[in-house]
């Protein structure tokens with residue numbers, strides 16, 4: 001039998017009319033397979049066959065030629081398809097081996113490795129040098145008091161940092177949680193004047209931090225008032241002028257000491273400072289706090305700190321001092337410091353307060369010199385106030401209550417013993433049971449006299465319109481503080497990029513996981529040799545059709561979405577989940593939340609781009625899909641964008657330890673709802689298509705389906721395939737747009753979550 005070669009295509013015409021003959025047994029076996037199910041031989045004299053793979057059959061379709069080099073010819077090719085400039089396509093190719101992705105990825109990988117490892121190499125030398133300097137300076141560091149000369153005061157002068165006459169008055173403030181049985185802070189009154197160094201003392205759990213948060217305006221008292229110069233609820237509006245050093249040293253990870261402080265200066269410092277002034281101010285603060293010699297040392301991260309806890313504390317304090325605050329609140333600034341360094345720090349705080357700044361700090365067991373350096377002391381126990389006033393008069397007051405305070409003892413220790421009910425009073429009015437309560441009552445009585453003094457101060461303040469003008473001026477100054485939104489985006493973006501590059505293992509691992517995911521799917525499809533779809537031939541050749549394969553393409557879409565969910569959900573969670581506490585600290589300090597969010601999102605784009613490039617490269621070289629490589633890359637990148645977005649949204653809503661798992665489950669779900677199993681046509685019959693359309697997996701699968709079918713629409717009835725699967729054809733742009741919209745929606749959710757979850761921690 002002489003075989004007559006023919007081809008199928010829109011214009012294909014055989015010399016003889018097509019005639020279908022029942023296939024031979026062998027051919028039938030091939031035809032009933034779902035892959036490569038086309039016989040290479042016609043089964044009858046007049047039966048046409050599809051132009052075989054690796055060949056092309058130009059019209060009228062009675063000649064078959066080998067596919068030329070740099071081209072490829074899949075089944076039924078009429079004219080060879082040109083391969084990309086970097087693709088491997090020898091003569092007789094039926095598919096294209098895309099090398100574009102590999103070449104671009106290789107170039108980018110080399111650049112990335114240079115960016116990561118060259119600075120690291122330089123840093124090693126720098127650190128050796130620093131270590132040498134550190135050794136040579138260690139003796140001078142011991143004399144921190146000398147180092148703590150008020151270099152802070154020599155920071156670039158600015159009229160914004162001329163400290164106005166501010167006073168804080170708080171009266172009868174009480175704070176209780178709805179679920180707690182007793183108030184955390186109860187009926188506390190007093191005042192803090194300009195230039196005071198004020199200490200809050202008390203045993204653990206006494207309510208010191210709660211009181212400080214009330215004074216700063218971070219908490220609203222359930223009763224009582226806090227006023228600044230006679231105006232209520234002003235402190236929260238002055239947060240850009242208020243420095244707060246939390247007890248746990250929350251620092252950005254993977255930056256040097258200098259970069260950490262400079263960042264705070266850039267974002268929060270007076271706007272008109274030049275870069276040089278900021279650098280001088282940063283150096284100045286570091287010198288004052290005795291951390292200049294470790295300025296190029298990385299601070300490490302929350303898991304592994306690379307500087308000592310005392311140094312971390314000082315970096316944390318420097319982050320606040322650099323913003324030139326007018327009120328400075330410090331929660332246990334001396335914890336983790338040796339007594340000499342602690343004293344030097346208090347000495348520095350004293351000098352800062354002498355410039356007019358209000359400085360309030362919570363102190364645990366201050367040594368006598370520290371206690372004596374204070375201008376004002378508050379003693380608390382069980383949320384109650386036992387004493388408020390001059391430290392010099394504290395001993396006299398408690399002696400008058402029957403307590404024995406030896407002259408040579410540290411009064412701070414005696415006061416703490418009293419507050420902890422560890423001391424005995426000779427007074428018959430004070431027993432050992434509920435001692436704190438009795439002392440608080442005594443103090444309340446005593447306060448009647450003080451109350452008049454406070455009232456007097458208040459009246460004086462209220463009568464003076466000037467002091468209100470000061471507050472209005474302060475609010476104006478606060479509004480002008482800090483970098484503009486765009487600048488904040490820039491600074492935070494640079495910081496985020498540095499942080500990423502300084503964690504090379506996690507960055508490279510993430511990129512490698514992307515590559516491995518693509519490789520595994522590609523391997524699974526390798527045996528298909530690029531044949532991912534088989535449909536019913538177009539008229540008049542329907543009779544030649546064999547087993548159709550409509551489901552492989554949706555299945556590939558499904559595999560891609562699930563693989564990306566596994567590869568990208570964990571890094572997506574870490575974007576915001578890893579530094580929530582830092583975000584809270586910065587938001588509370590007046591950093592623009594939207595600027596931080598935008599910067600972080602922008603910083604994830606390069607790593608997503610690299611991950612998806614590796615994914616697509618491996619997938620494309622093994623699976624050889626007959627679609628444009630870069631179009632496929634865009635689809636994969638957009639899906640990474642969605643998974644990152646959803647994982648970020650999850651990470652802001654749940655605890656860190658639950659984030660990774662929950663994000664992965666949700667990402668697998670949105671991937672599984674991709675229209676493969678159950679097939680989208682079934683979903684449509686259940687009237688649930690809207691639910692599937694809310695998941696980006698459906699849009700990705702539809703786009704992929706459309707791109708694959710576009711290449712074979714001259715051969716097969718693609719509309720029959722679309723009807724069977726339920727996917728629409730010819731709207732790739734809409735599919736792409738919808739994936740982008742869903743990814744952006746997830747980011748919008750993330751931002752809303754960032755702002756609205758844990759709001760009290762951002763105040």
Ligand SMILES: Nc1ncnc2c1ncn2[C@@H]1O[C@H](COP(=O)(O)OP(=O)(O)OP(=O)(O)O)[C@@H](O)[C@H]1O
Nearest residue numbers: 177180184202203204205206207208209210211247
């Ligand atoms: N969010 C909260 N929910 C319930 N109780 C709280 C909360 N915050 C604080 N408390 C309780 O309020 C009391 C005062 O806490 P606070 O942190 O103000 O004490 P503190 O004097 O600063 O303690 P420490 O010196 O140990 O830091 C404690 O008994 C604490 O358990």
